[in-house]
Amino acid sequence: MTFLNIVLWVLFFLSAALLVVIVLLQESKGGGLAEAFGGIGAETFGVKTGGINKFTFAVAGVFVVAAILIQALTNAGA
Numbered sequence: 001m002t003f004l005n006i007v008l009w010v011l012f013f014l015s016a017a018l019l020v021v022i023v024l025l026q027e028s029k030g031g032g033l034a035e036a037f038g039g040i041g042a043e044t045f046g047v048k049t050g051g052i053n054k055f056t057f058a059v060a061g062v063f064v065v066a067a068i069l070i071q072a073l074t075n076a077g078a
Contacts, residue, residue: 002073
């Protein structure tokens with residue numbers, strides 16, 4: 001395993017654990033998916049998203065990018 005591969009795995013697991021904690025700590029908006037696609041969908045995903053939602057999306061992005069890079073490095077080494 002290369003140093004970059006180890007760093008990516010650590011980043012992957014840390015972002016996964018942080019993502020679980022962040023999602024569990026978020027306040028429920030209620031309504032579920034049915035209401036998200038109705039009239040209130042603009043408020044759910046629109047300008048009223050707070051800092052915690054932006055942080056959640058950023059951590060999810062780090063998680064996805066780390067997963068893709070791990071897969072790319074694994075395929076390149078095979």
